Amino acid sequence: MPLSTPTNIQKHAEEILSKLSNLGGFPQTPGGSPLFSEPWQASIFGMVVALHERNLFPWNDFQKLLIKRIEKTDPSHLQKETDWVYYSLWIEILEQILSNQKHMEISELDKRALEFAEGIRDASEFVIGGHSHPHEGHSHPH
Amino acid sequence: MFCLLYNTDKDRFTPLPSDGGSTMSLEPQNDQEIQDPKSRVRALQSLLVEKGLLSHEAIDAAISAYEHDIGPQNGAKIVARAWVDDDFKERLLTDPVSAIGEFNFEMGSQHVQVVENTDEVHNVVVCTLCSCYPWSVLGLPPTWYKSPEYRARAVLEPRSVLREFGLDLDDDIEVKVHDSSADLRYMVLPQRPSGTESLTESELADIVTRDSMIGVSQITVT
Numbered sequence A: 001m002p003l004s005t006p007t008n009i010q011k012h013a014e015e016i017l018s019k020l021s022n023l024g025g026f027p028q029t030p031g032g033s034p035l036f037s038e039p040w041q042a043s044i045f046g047m048v049v050a051l052h053e054r055n056l057f058p059w060n061d062f063q064k065l066l067i068k069r070i071e072k073t074d075p076s077h078l079q080k081e082t083d084w085v086y087y088s089l090w091i092e093i094l095e096q097i098l099s100n101q102k103h104m105e106i107s108e109l110d111k112r113a114l115e116f117a118e119g120i121r122d123a124s125e126f127v128i129g130g131h132s133h134p135h136e137g138h139s140h141p142h
Numbered sequence B: 001m002f003c004l005l006y007n008t009d010k011d012r013f014t015p016l017p018s019d020g021g022s023t024m025s026l027e028p029q030n031d032q033e034i035q036d037p038k039s040r041v042r043a044l045q046s047l048l049v050e051k052g053l054l055s056h057e058a059i060d061a062a063i064s065a066y067e068h069d070i071g072p073q074n075g076a077k078i079v080a081r082a083w084v085d086d087d088f089k090e091r092l093l094t095d096p097v098s099a100i101g102e103f104n105f106e107m108g109s110q111h112v113q114v115v116e117n118t119d120e121v122h123n124v125v126v127c128t129l130c131s132c133y134p135w136s137v138l139g140l141p142p143t144w145y146k147s148p149e150y151r152a153r154a155v156l157e158p159r160s161v162l163r164e165f166g167l168d169l170d171d172d173i174e175v176k177v178h179d180s181s182a183d184l185r186y187m188v189l190p191q192r193p194s195g196t197e198s199l200t201e202s203e204l205a206d207i208v209t210r211d212s213m214i215g216v217s218q219i220t221v222t
Helices: A004-016 A039-054 A057-073 A075-080 A082-100 A106-117 B020-026 B037-050 B056-069 B072-084 B086-092 B096-101 B146-155 B160-166 B201-207 B208-212
Strands: B004-005 B114-117 B123-126 B174-180 B186-189
Touching: A004 B056, A004 B146, A039 A057, A039 A082, A039 B037, A039 B146, A057 A082, A057 A106, A057 B208, A075 A106, A075 B146, A082 B037, A106 B037, A106 B208, B004 B186, B072 B186, B072 B201, B072 B208, B086 B114, B086 B160, B086 B186, B114 B123, B114 B174, B123 B160, B123 B186, B146 B160, B146 B174, B160 B174, B186 B208
Parallel strands: B114 B186, B123 B174
Antiparallel strands: B004 B174
């Protein structure tokens, strides 16, 4: 839905509001708050930003997919678990982009995710400097 | 780019019907919820690195930049300079990209427009479609900025929203709501509070809050 006029924006806002059953107000965090409520949210954010910086996709492409996806998302769900749902959408969109660009298959991702879920793989593979010594040999940027 | 104008007491908000909750189950369920985002994200990272598309260092660097270097402290420096340097302020309002470029921030390709609060006008920023926000000068948006409630109500009833943030504006102050997009993101230049005449630029930067640059609060000094 193109939102080219204030009337359309107003309608869009009314539509969102009509789907919200509980208005909870806005928790104020004047001193700032943690950027991410769980580490996986930081990870997906970091991957998307780093891939964009490597010109894998223009930011507007990501943004357009995000807007479409948010439109399809139940506002009351997004309201209740804002960060969780929001960054889950980032995961979906990045998967979609990588799959469309033939960088990886969704089935490949499904398989790898299962390996992590079942403990066949774990996060030690992400520790910079090696698999077996997670607390040593850090930070040797290329 | 549009901007919605609201005059005094023009909030148009119709309260929801009290049976609003019962209709929720009739909503189309388009969410294909990711059950286990942690494993999903790990799988992505594992495969991206394995295929040589990214390094762990690059991912960590992107996160670290936003955790440490890119945040509202950048916007606060811009505001403080605009308060002490009229020429800079003029440049900031007319050619923000070049004015902000005078700082050594990681700017990216975002186009930021700066809107000034005055005795007559109070500006508020929202993104009704998603979460567009001037990352380069304010960092990542707070959770409430991404919430459907803020995205909808900031447009429909900005004065009520501001009151909930503790800002009760006089009726003769015009409230302007600016809808950010991927192409144009807004930052508010808040008013300099009285009683700060003796502060240096750097001391002024310390009193500028993130919320004042989104427009949901004003800066006060005690």
